[in-house]
Amino acid sequence: MDKLKFYITNRFILLLVSSVLFIGIHYLLTDSILPDTSTKNIWFYSGLFMLFFSILFIEPYYSSPKNVITNSIPLLLVYVSIKGTFTNNTLWGSTILLIGILIILSITAIALTSDNESPDSVRNKLSNSIKNIAVFLGRGKVIYSFVFISVLILYKAEIVSEVSDTYLFTMVILWGLILIIDPKSLHNSFTKERNKIQSNAIGEIFGVQSKKIFLVKLYEDRSKSIKRFDILNFKYTMQDSDAYAIAGIVFDTYLLNQEKWVKVLQLGTTNNDLAALKRNIVYKVTETDQILELSNSLRIKDFVGVVIEKSSIGSIKFEYSKQTDDIQEGDLLELKVSSHRLFYQVISGTTELEKLERKNETGFIEGEAIQLGVWKNDLLSFQKFGWVPSINTPIFKADTSDIQVEQYTYPDFKLGSIPNTQLPSVINLHDAISHHTALIGVTGSGKSFLAREIIEQLKSDTKVICIDFTGEWKKKQQLTSLTSDNLDAFLAAQDDSIGLVELPTVSNTVSVIQSTENFISLIFSKAKEAYEADSPMRICLVLEEAHTIVPEGNFLGVNDFNSKAVVNKMGQVALQGRKYGVGLLVIAQRTANVSKTVLTQCNTIICYQAYDETSFNFLGNYVGKDLVQTLPNLKTYHAIVTGKAIRSNLPMIVNLEREIE
Known part of the structure; x- marks a missing residue:
């Protein structure tokens, strides 16, 4: 019938x-x-x-x-x-x-x-x-x-x-x-199969914008039925083989000269119904089974956009187009360059206006992502790739479920993970302390919580001493109060106790700064003696509210020459201390208030949300001018991490949230 x-x-x-x-x-x-x-x-x-x-x-x-x-x-x-x-x-x-x-x-x-x-x-x-x-x-x-x-x-x-x-x-x-x-x-065909394919013809290729983008002028009676992310296939005159058809999606639609046009993005190939496809005629895939098969093989749900002009080796710009609008700052993207699977991290998005002709304009979102590189599972890190992807290279939301992360043990420690993936950000705690680490961020961002986790790991083979005027450390952990009298006993003890130095006042007065400098100098001298006696120590000094302990000169409570000299001396101790096993864990709300002499010795930076321009300028030297602009928008318990101790020595946004047990 x-x-x-x-x-x-x-x-x-x-x-x-x-x-x-x-x-x-x-x-x-x-x-x-x-x-x-x-x-x-x-x-x-x-x-x-x-x-x-x-x-x-x-x-x-x-x-x-x-x-x-x-x-x-x-x-x-x-x-x-x-x-x-x-x-x-x-x-x-x-x-x-x-x-x-x-x-x-x-x-x-x-x-x-x-x-x-x-x-x-x-x-x-x-x-x-x-x-x-x-x-x-x-x-x-x-x-x-x-x-x-x-x-x-x-x-x-x-x-x-x-x-x-x-x-x-x-x-x-x-x-x-x-x-x-x-x-x-009515139709012109004498075979049902051919007519079926011809009925799916939506338009004709009119030009090629690049290797993967085709411009298609739609037939007038088909223009209303075409929308973004429809799956298409076609054979192009200039393709290198007749053994396959190009498979792609409607990347964008727009009006030009009052006619509807589409940009078709090639995402792969298909071998279905090749004989019935006319060259340069584009066909819409309508069979449910074929739509499902191609949707999965082409990864349409994960498709994010394409690389556009002004991309570089270190970062790419992309025209954003996603079926489900669920991309956020910090998300991991992936693309292919030759046989390499490259990962990028989203850092920003802006609206742009594209001019087609003087009378036609269309808007789009331009995203930016920094290169993390190729994931090396044996190294638990990303390795930088030395070239830039071609324009219109398809970009996808990263699916890392196929990566089985290698096991690791102390002194390696999982800071957190790349947002929405299981890929860890791993820090070597020995390197973190020996080359000094800074935790920076506004109140409530999670600095002290992470510091306590790090200390819990360190105390098994490191003597940890917290210098604190807030009293917070004493409330939350069992600490040994230290003075110069019991310091030797603490350092010699074969246990995992944590030392506490409580400052007499909350302000950076001359007495506070002087007493702090005296204590740090004493620890420095003890470590030096042990080093020279061929029995080196590993000591971690935790400077809570570092702007009070080692303030920048402009923020001294008393502005005299002696106070500045004392702060500078502590900076010198920090500079030389790592030779003798003395490292710093600096905790501060703003970089502006902390001695730059000390901060510049911190080879590992973990920076939570921040708003002040001084922090942007200082941290830009560590993480780059582009990534530093994400600081005001970071989610709670998210941070930018970078430095010598981080396994992947590339700046990146990391989710530091912990599951509640």
């Missing part, structure tokens, strides 16, 4: 069957195969034939006032030439008036159209309304029906006298049957 329906909707078969039917009926009722050539018969049968020919072949493409003018002017000339045969002047005048109105409406619609104004302008709306009227009345179904009926009325008496009422009635029935044919349901 389906095959029968398919064949009877073929326009060529309908023409053949109808022609045979007409000749057969005419011969049966008139004993003649073809009508004679008298004027009345020529116009009677011409009207009938043009009606049939128009519905089968012209009307599917009949869509503009130009078509109306093309049909109407010849008819106007013919009706003027046969005026003498009309016995009814009213009928002739009505015919001329109708044809004249169609021509005037068509010319008016063309004249009113303005390419320099939007489709919603009054002028273009009026033009479109007039065009619709002209095209509707000027269709072959209408205008040639009028020719058929007018000739029938004009020559009715003569036609009836020569043929029977049955013949005339049969011709009118045939006219009625022609009118009920739906031109849109």
